Amino acid sequence: MAFQVALNFEDGVTRVIDVDEDEKVTDAAFRQKINLPMDCRDGVCGTCKCKCEEGAYELEFYMDEAMTDEEAEERFVLACQMTVESDCIISVPVSSQVCKTGAQTVAGSVQSIDALSDTSYNLTVKLHKPMGFLPGQYVNISVPGTDAHRSYSFSSRPGAEEATFLIRNLQGGVMSSYLEAGSTGDEVKLTGPMGAFYLRSLERPQLWLAGGTGLAPFLSMLETLAEQGTEQAITLYYAVTNAADLVELARVQELAEKIGTVRVITILASEDEDHERKGFVTDHVTAEELNGGNVDVYLCGPPPMVEAVRQHFKSLGTEPANFYFEKFTPNDAIEVAA
Ligand code: FES
Known part of the structure; x- marks a missing residue:
């Protein structure tokens, strides 16, 4: 039986390798052309010292x-x-x-491009070979017909043959312009995976905060948990501007139902909308949801959302056990402004 081991390197690159039962991690890595630091191979020198963030293991001598x-x-x-x-x-x-490796590049072909609303697309890519990643991580995607590439979080689960991405529609942006005119069969290259925003093992209640298309990594996490299951309670706040921006809500609710411990709460920021919860996540996340600090918080949203939530926790006088965040920056917009 082989296990999947994600090696997170210092430069943000992740490589996922197979490690057979009774196989040493350095041997498995070497078999997959990754030279982990090593000298004695006998447990004497300490050159191969790493840290196991998740999972069960044995150490010999x-x-x-x-x-x-x-x-x-x-x-x-x-x-x-x-x-x-x-x-x-x-x-x-x-x-x-240093380990004579780098980010992996996997080719794929565009399977579908779906406008989910005026503000977002779903891009589905059929991968020509599997790409290992951790739920929550992102890849750089080449934009067909250009030299540009853009970073997006997977919204599909690791191991799926088709990778999906939730992409914000930015007027004039390189990727948005492609998606408007792109067709099935176009070839793309995915390079990665990358990022420290990924789902850890669930050891306490979870508070997940998604701003707009920052929902993408949470979809990947939900897809993963729908397969693995969890006993932990998960509260997912999904905050957008207008009701039309609440894309993929049916998919979220279906996954939440399948997992059985997920509560989904939507918030609309626009003054013009009629909704039971208006404003921002900071108007709605309560001290009880911080569970006296015994909670893991995951946030994917624009930089001001990260800061506002941090301040909100301070004002509530409770720090979560862990606060993982991904600042979602619309890099296409930056390019247009330049
Ligand atoms: S290479 Fe592992 S301890 Fe020396």
Whole structure:
């Protein structure tokens, strides 16, 4: 049986490798052309020290000089002595380049382009070969007919043959202009995956905050949990400007129902809309939802949303156990402004 092990390098690149039962992580990486730092291969020198962020593993022999008991308790590992017992996420303290690897590039063809509203598209890409990533991460996508590429979070789950992306429609933007005229069969290249915004194991209640098309990584997380299941309560706030921007809501609700522990709360910011909850997430997230700090918060939205939520937690006097965020910046807009 092989497990999937995500190697997160210092430069933000992630590579997902297969590790067979009883196979050492350094051997598995080498088999897949990734040279993790290594010297003695015997648990003596400590050169291969990494940190296992998620998952179950075993360490064989190692000397105190290579790794202390305190480090072992903090889940540091010696990759040359490590076998895995589940899927794992490992932080490697060097760049991907040092390990003679880099971001993976996978080709795919456009399967469909769907305008979901005036403000967003769904892009579906059929991948020519699988691309490993963690739910929540993003890739750079080449824009057909140009030299440009743009970054988008997967809204599909890892392992799906078709990758989907939720893309904001920015007037005059490179990707938006392509999506307006693009056709099925166009070839694209996906480079990545990247980013530290990914779903960790769920050990406490979850508070997820999505601003606009910042919903995308949460769709990937929900798709993943719909397969894996979870006992933890998840509250997902989905905040947009107008009712028409609440795209993919049916998909969110269907996934929420399948998982069974997810509460979906929508908020509209526009004054002109009639909705039971108006304003911003900071008008609605309550102290109870912070559960005395025993909550993991994930946020994907524009930079002011990240700051406003941070201030909101301060004003409520409760800091969450973990606060993971992805600042969603419309890079097409930046290019137009330039
Ligand atoms: S390579 Fe020396 S301890 Fe792993």
